Amino acid sequence: MRTAAPAPRVIAVVGPTAAGKSDLGVALARHFGGEVVNADSMQLYRGMDIGTAKLTPEERGGIPHRLLDIWDVTVTANVAEYQRLARKEIDRLLAAGRTPVLVGGSGLYVKGAIDVMEFPGTDPEVRARLEAELAEQGPGALHLRLATADPGAGRAILPSNGRRIVRALEVIEITGRPFTAQLPGHQSVYDTVQIGVDVARPELDDRIAARVDRMWEAGLVDEVRTLEAQGLREGLTASRALGYQQVLSALAGDCTQEEARAETVRATKRFARRQDSWFRRDPRVHWLSGAAEHRAELPHLALALLERAVTA
Structure with a gap:
């Protein structure tokens, strides 16, 4: 249901992996009658579901999610192409009077979607x-x-x-x-409010470890085997995704599955720190706590923040 207060033209929910961005994005899209536009570079790939923590159709709660499952695992990621696709979705939603909610932790993809950013050609x-x-x-x-x-x-x-x-x-x-x-600065293409979901490092590390355990229990190894038959090992981008790279190494006999799991946890923790550093450099990001004790009230805090930002 739409709120009586005006909605920002574009909302971006950003921050490190396992912070709780996806659930907040769904809540905001539902509140404003909008749609989620994916800004996670690995969730663009078909079949990479478990290892990317892609929301299930049930978890999406009927909210349309755009730019999920659009590339085969053999396709090399291209930020310029993502920019074209993301802006097409954003423009479509704005023209229809709906609120685009960009959700993801791939900093360059977020900037490509909402900021002035040109890409030099290639030779x-x-x-x-x-x-x-x-x-x-x-x-x-x-x-x-x-x-x-x-x-x-x-x-x-x-x-x-x-x-x-x-x-x-x-x-x-x-x-x-x-x-x-x-590299881009902080010049926006759209009127955007960026919300960063902040979780203290010890709690985030625990969440990451628990998430990787759930991925293994949910069948990540079998998912990688299936994708390997579809060319995952040859995919320059997809084969390096967290979890997938480590499982491929285990399947090749370079390490055990337990070693692959442990390395996935370590690599994901390092990646989360880089994500956090990237978004912290952007002064336009408004940070809200995604800690466990604040999880239930996070959507309400975000709505209050958005109302202040729009009416300021």
Whole structure:
């Protein structure tokens, strides 16, 4: 049911994994008569359900969720393509007088959807040469080169993330400018209120460990086996998803399943810290507690925040 108070044109619910974003997004979309637009890069993939904590149809409560299950696991993620698709959904909803509720923890995807953000082109020859160097030398050597050419990018991109290192070096070579010069600022395309769901680190770590246990119990290993038959191992993006990468290693005999589970917990905790750091840098995000003792009142706190933001 719609509220008597005016709704913001776009709502974005952001923050680290396991904070409670998905449930809040459903509650806000229901309240405003809107729809959820997915901004989790891995939930774009068909069949990657358990390991991405994708809400079941029952958990969605009849609220339409857009941009779920749109790519095969063999497709390489493309933020520019996501931007096009997300803005198409947002514009459609706004034209119909409905509230888009963007939900996800993929910071670059959120920014791509709601902020001014242009993507430099690509050069197949440059990309192929850099990818060949990556295969031959490994990501460490290329990261050293990146850190020399653009110290800011070197700090922002993990030394193990070969795909992003290659892209940064490609952009530098094509444009003649630092990769960080291409990164977006805080200039919005839409009138957006961003709500960050904050959970203290000890509680969040416990939630992550419990979630990974539930994923294993729910059949994550069988899900990965099914997706492996569909080309998951060859998917440059999907094969590196948390949980999926670790299970693939176990299925290949590189580690035990228990070791894969433990590494999934460790890697997810590290990832949650990076997510939190990303969104903390944006002064436009309004943070609300998603702690267990506040979970029941979180939707009410969010609605009060939104009403203040719209009427301010």
